[in-house]
Amino acid sequence: SIYRSADTMAQLDINLKHNYVRQNPQYTLAALREGVYVIGMKDQFNIHDLKFNPLSEHIQYVADEMGFVLFDKTGSKNVDILGPYFIEQYILMEVISKLEVAQNVLKYYVNHKDKLQRSVDAYDETQGKGFICWRFLFQNRKA
Numbered sequence: 001s002i003y004r005s006a007d008t009m010a011q012l013d014i015n016l017k018h019n020y021v022r023q024n025p026q027y028t029l030a031a032l033r034e035g036v037y038v039i040g041m042k043d044q045f046n047i048h049d050l051k052f053n054p055l056s057e058h059i060q061y062v063a064d065e066m067g068f069v070l071f072d073k074t075g076s077k078n079v080d081i082l083g084p085y086f087i088e089q090y091i092l093m094e095v096i097s098k099l100e101v102a103q104n105v106l107k108y109y110v111n112h113k114d115k116l117q118r119s120v121d122a123y124d125e126t127q128g129k130g131f132i133c134w135r136f137l138f139q140n141r142k143a
Contacts, residue, residue, distance in 0.1 A: 008106045014091060025097055028070065029089065030059045034082050037092060047071050063089060067101050067132035077120050079109060084130040085120050105131045 026042035038045075038055065045053065045062040047070055053059070061072040061084055069084040076083025087109050093102035108116045127133045 008103065008110055011110045012091065012106065014095075025065060027065045027096070028062055029064070029092060030055065030062045031082060031086075031089065032058045032060065034086075034088065037088075039096070045070070063130060065093070065097055066099070067093060067130050069129040069132075072129055077123070077125075079113065079117050079120060090131065101131055101134055104134060 028040045028042060028045040030038045030040065030045045032038065032055065038059075042064070045059065047062075050056050050059065050062070050071060059071070060074050060082055062070045063084065064070060067090075072084050074081075074083035077085055079085050079087050082088075087105070090102045090105040090109075093099050094106055105116075123133070125133075
């Protein structure tokens with residue numbers, strides 16, 4: 001699994017220089033724009049306190065360390081555009097916590113990007129947003 005993960009990261013041309021995040025971190029990830037994310041402590045960017053955060057007007061979406069989308073104002077369902085399905089979030093999740101869902105998303109993005117996007121397009125988000133709902137994305141679709 002680690003070998004496959006490294007191979008996928010190489011295919012995406014990602015080279016990690018340093019990682020100072022401890023194993024199994026609990027965090028929230030606030031996306032400000034493509035390439036700009038703020039990693040906070042668990043619940044730091046929760047929906048109830050978000051309006052009081054000095055970055056609130058810039059925060060586009062928030063996800064936790066498992067990939068659960070806690071807040072989203074993008075409305076995007078595209079793997080190449082900022083939002084809960086944007087590949088950058090899953091690259092960060094892979095680098096920070098090595099979660100299986102992140103590895104699956106990256107592998108699918110590299111090897112089956114069109115199928116991945118078709119599944120996101122067909123998914124109605126009843127079960128939630130983001131790839132944490134992986135099984136629901138592919139449940140109703142045989143692409």
